[in-house]
C-alpha cells in the first residue's frame with residue numbers, strides 16, 4: 450500500500466471503499482474474461498475456427514494484462530485483489546458465459562456480449578475518477594481503449610465470417626494494435 454496514493458484519492462473526494470469495490474469487481478471480470486477467451490480458443494470448432502481461435506487467444510492475453518494492472522492499483526490503494534477464484538463469479542459484474550456451444554461464430558457472439566459489458570464497467574469507473582485521480586483514470590482509459598478495440602475486432606470478424614460461407618476476411622488491422 451502507498452500511504453500517499455490512498456491520501457491523494459481521499460483528498461480528491463473519492464469514496465475509497467467504493468472505488469476499491471469497483472476495481473475489484475473489474476478485476477474479477479478480467480479473470481473470467483481471460484478464461485472465457487482462453488478456453489474458447491481451445492474448444493472452438495466450425496467455420497474458420499482456426500482464425501477465430503487465434504483472435505480469442507490474443508484477447509485472452511490482453512485480459513490477463515488488465516487483471517495484472519488492476520491488481521497493482523488495488524494494492525497501491527490499500528485494497529486486496531480477490532484472493533480466491535470463488536470470488537470471481539461472486540463479485541463480477543459481467544459474469545461468465547460458458548462456451549457450451551463450441552461453434553466459433555457462437556463464441557464470437559458470446560465474447561462480443563462480454564466486451565460490451567466490460568465497456569460499461571470501465572465507463573462507470575471512469576466517471577468515478579475522471580479529473581480526480583489521475584493514476585486510476587489513466588489506467589481505466591487504457592483498459593477502456595483496449596475493450597473498445599476488442600469489441601470492434603470481434604464484430605469485424607463476426608461480420609466478415611457471416612458474409613461469406615467459405616472464408617473470413619477480417620479487415621486489415623493497420624493502425625490498430
Ligand SMILES: [Fe+2]
Pocket residue numbers: 479482511512515567592596
Ligand atoms: Fe479486459
Ligand SMILES: [Fe+2]
Pocket residue numbers: 482508512564567595596599
Ligand atoms: Fe476485452
